[in-house]
Amino acid sequence: MLRRARMLGVLTFLLTGGIGIISSTQVWATVQRADAGETLTVTGAVLFPLLAPLSLAVLAMGAALSIAGPVLRHILAVLGVGAAVALILGTVPLVGSAPLAAVAPAVTEVTGLGGEESVGEVVAGVTSTPWPVITLLCWVVLGVASVFVLVTARRWPAGGRRYRSTAESAHHGSGPLDSVDSWDELSHGTDPTDSAR
Template sequence: MSLARRARPIAVLGFLAAGSLGIISSTQTWLTVARADAGEAIFVPGASALPLLAPLSLAVLALGLALSIAGRAVRLVLGLLAAATALFLGWSTLQLLTGEPLDAVGATVTETTGLAGSAAIADVVASIEVSAWPYATLVGWFVLLAAAALVLVTGRRWTSGGRRYRTDAAHDTHATGPVDAIDSWDDLSRGTDPTR
């Protein structure tokens, strides 16, 4: 089986896996805030730490489903959209992991404590612990980027889907001679009237 034939299912699975991981990750705890006032720890889910995580993950799932039936030109557009999404989400996740995640916990801390403003939030936060979910999600964005690259490199050579549903003049070959019941059913299947 050639790379072009294997590329479509591999790319679709890559899109769906990355999108599913993003959706699941958006509901899991990414950051745990230990409070300086000895209050209960605050758990920050992925959707709060990275607000665009859930909607863009849903978009990636939709791109994967569309990729499974898309034509040649649309495949390239879907590959470009997926690559841009992977780069954006990967960069955002990487910034959260390597930078100061105080901004990522701000909304959840404000909702829990009622305190607003960066100075007030900084006074409440004693430490922030990062879970494994952002790292796993970052791997998912690398998978999405690789799948998008696969689409962009091999997408032109994929076979087009849906040809069996088209009626072309090339399929309209009538044999000379008597027409039997099977030929009539075949003509009906192709969309032609066998009685003419």
């Protein structure tokens, strides 16, 4: 069960981070222009500039979580909660109809007009696509997964033998020690001649 908990935590971080990166390249809003009768598409990265960097950070946390020790797991879980909160707070205002201030950079790039009043005169309306809602749901899942990791990470099984060095495996092995093993024991700070062994 705990092995599945690790896998579930890692996969959730990777999946939500990946969806966040994908969503940053997708159209989050369409702007109807009053001056030209055209529509302008605005991507998630333009509406929410921190979307791609934070999503990439979540993806990296998922990769690190797959090999992290107990202390680092808790640190990554706390960072995951923080990232989820920041992403939720950044995404919520963009659900429904993005504010004029969010689409202003895209309008300015196309029209050359600056300032909220000038941009407001050429914008007839802003319509959101489903992407902000999809992304918001991902951040809620990320928050829940981060809390789950925080609660269960201490009881996750340790990494397998493949993560141990040869010397460490020999150190924990059983049976009599030869001269090479004795040197390995000394390098670990253990006296191989100790009678307690």
